[in-house]
Amino acid sequence: MNHLTSWTDLPAATWQACLDRALWHRQHRAWTQSAAGKALGLVFFNPSLRTRASMDLAAAHLGAHPVTLTPGSGTWGLETRDGVTMDGDAAEHVKEAFGVLSRYVDALGVRTFATLSDYEADHEDRAFRAAVAASAVPVVNLESARWHPCQELGDAATICDHVGDPRGKKFVLHWAPHPKPLPRAVPNSAVMMAARLGMEVIVARPDGFGLDADVLALAQKEASKHGGSVTESSHRPDALSGASVVYAKAWSGGTVYDAPELEARQRASHADWRLSNGDMTRTDRAAFMHCLPVRRGVVVDGDVLDHERAIHLLQAEYRLHAQKAVLEWVWGLEGLGTGD
């Protein structure tokens, strides 16, 4: 069964086929009936704008019927932990909820953000994996604690479309300030995506805000297979120098689980990492990317977003095209792999 939990579910050739197909979908923007008579259930434990709209439309474009549920808002709160006595707020367990939903639909998409309070649950992607375990149909990750594979595919397609052959080009994942501690699913996936594209990846972040060592190791291994590299830097000017792509993203520091107040102070002390057009002048006329939503004037200056080299809207658009490819892969539909 074609679950999509992370990039590891998509071997490099399949990943490339999905990426090519995303490019094809953008060119053709076709509404087909290839998934007629199928239903897609979308379950959002967390807010969503792009993912919600683009997954609904990805299904509709293929002729499938989407149904969106938001636990706790119009539906029951859901328990994701195993073996607990359910005497709290959650009226239903993921085992039942996804067991049931998977009998109604032909695939499920699930969003379940990191808790940022339970390291092990987050690191093991427990909530998402609980949904997968309970489901009788394929489950697509719409951002879990650890990964955001739909974002990853859309981002890769955006780079291939806009930058051209990405191999050997410099990709800077640039940490950014934020009033809240944010999960790392997007930066984890961004590093992995750029590594798979064979880019020279630099994670620019303040000390104490490094990505997990195991993620970096996986990315380095993947990069080496595709002629790229992955390194870290806390020196912004060096990191930005010569970059072809700058991908800004806020994420929480390493102390968030054990000392959240300390993490907040550390985060606040790096407000000067807000990306400006001045920073962008150090690059090789780099394209600017961000997964959105983005806080103007906090994460990045509005000027950067309004600049002609900002491609965050194209990037968001590619979510639709990439997710059409993902659904084709999940359901084994014709088209994927042939680019036609």
Added chain:
Amino acid sequence: MNHLTSWTDLPAATWQACLDRALWHRQHRAWTQSAAGKALGLVFFNPSLRTRASMDLAAAHLGAHPVTLTPGSGTWGLETRDGVTMDGDAAEHVKEAFGVLSRYVDALGVRTFATLSDYEADHEDRAFRAAVAASAVPVVNLESARWHPCQELGDAATICDHVGDPRGKKFVLHWAPHPKPLPRAVPNSAVMMAARLGMEVIVARPDGFGLDADVLALAQKEASKHGGSVTESSHRPDALSGASVVYAKAWSGGTVYDAPELEARQRASHADWRLSNGDMTRTDRAAFMHCLPVRRGVVVDGDVLDHERAIHLLQAEYRLHAQKAVLEWVWGLEGLGTGD
């Protein structure tokens, strides 16, 4: 006009035809266009997962277009009482809301739980009946204060599918603990459903938690027509002995309206009614049912839900199939009654 308020709207032959059609739909799982050009409005005054997803999909399977509204969450709060001066939270009256919606769609589904604070309003199903009175199109009850006919039909189909000929077999409706006082629409409908199937129905519950006398009288009358019986018991081992089906469900005690704090204490004192696999060994290898959502470790042990004889997921699946039959009946579509 084919409103579906409770089992009384479906004479036994029609009820049986819907049940047969639900079994047929499970076998064929067909997407048709029999209701193309029709719209179904779904209005949820209370949370829903199964009903929301399965009604949306029941409409889609038949080619109809579903629209879901949740008053108070993205739509206006609604007043259901007659003649009140509306200077409180509700911005709109059911008279207008359902009067309007019924001009947009070809049928409405409405969920409006018991208040558990106004006995007469609940006992007369006032909120649901107000929606029916205001509507110019058929209204389907998606759980009112008193009845849950879609659950009832799905449950009956589940038993016929899984247990085979139900006549004369023992059906135990087993009261269960819960941190909150819950309405009785589901137990009321479960008793009525098993009575119609001609089963030997036992309502096992602590003293003070009996169902309404008028519901039991109706069920006994219905059972006698179909060769079954309905009795009550506060002795769990006797009740479970020899059972073919155990249907667990929490509901509030009789003091909930007049003395809610007393009811809470009484309810809490029966935490030992939580159903275990030990309890299930007293039965005749009974199938386990629950309408869901269910609190693991509170209502029933997780082991019971994870046991191979638990059929609560099949039961939930049948909501889809039964509701397709209900919509066919509501709209007078071909298929219903012929099983084809």
Added chain:
Amino acid sequence: MNHLTSWTDLPAATWQACLDRALWHRQHRAWTQSAAGKALGLVFFNPSLRTRASMDLAAAHLGAHPVTLTPGSGTWGLETRDGVTMDGDAAEHVKEAFGVLSRYVDALGVRTFATLSDYEADHEDRAFRAAVAASAVPVVNLESARWHPCQELGDAATICDHVGDPRGKKFVLHWAPHPKPLPRAVPNSAVMMAARLGMEVIVARPDGFGLDADVLALAQKEASKHGGSVTESSHRPDALSGASVVYAKAWSGGTVYDAPELEARQRASHADWRLSNGDMTRTDRAAFMHCLPVRRGVVVDGDVLDHERAIHLLQAEYRLHAQKAVLEWVWGLEGLGTGD
């Protein structure tokens, strides 16, 4: 690009064509595929029942696929102001949100009520205009701070359908009490609509509750083109005398921005403006209209709503028909303008 911000986007001939088409749609109630392969995004910053259901269905009737989003409830809160540092509740700016959404869909509908705290923002319709500015596809106003053009078209069609030739007939926009200060988009649009129909328009309201002078001036100018007139009155009996249509609506007083507590007291002092059947006897057997939602016993007596001359449900129904015409105009579909 065919944005629909207010009546000024629809020259009189186009407005009339939309109105005729709404009448045609009511007669035919057809489901077509004229907009197949198109998607309509609906974004509600404020609650909605009629607009939400009727826009979803307007799209579906034409074969288009609707997607509804409610910022702050399942999606991110959105910032509409320009140039602010986004360190508050809003996680995303309208620039990004509508920039992205407009890449997914073929038209957007947006509801964004008046703030009633920032006069200039409201008077310039800033939030709605920000959405328009950010969108790459047509945007339809589903009620902004200043205008509600879909309501306006539906109301005009209702009058033409029910009252017949409206020219020269008396239309009374009748202020009504309400526990909350309400925006003026509906009264503004109602006056403009009746002016365009060439009616004798009287705005009956207490002193201090007059509509904006610029709106009245625009309406007077439009009325004079169509043989009608627009005047104000604080004398209810005179205003109602001989009326063919009475349109009740609550709106806030002129002091709401600068002295909201004073406005509340002034509003409360006019509770006797609640419309009764006694008031209606002064008219020429006038049809009663209200845009809904309406508070029974506060805005108007329940008797008025339950009277045979109340046409508020027909009025709400026309939202569907009018919005089908609007989408046909927005997308340049066949049918509009020919009445066929």
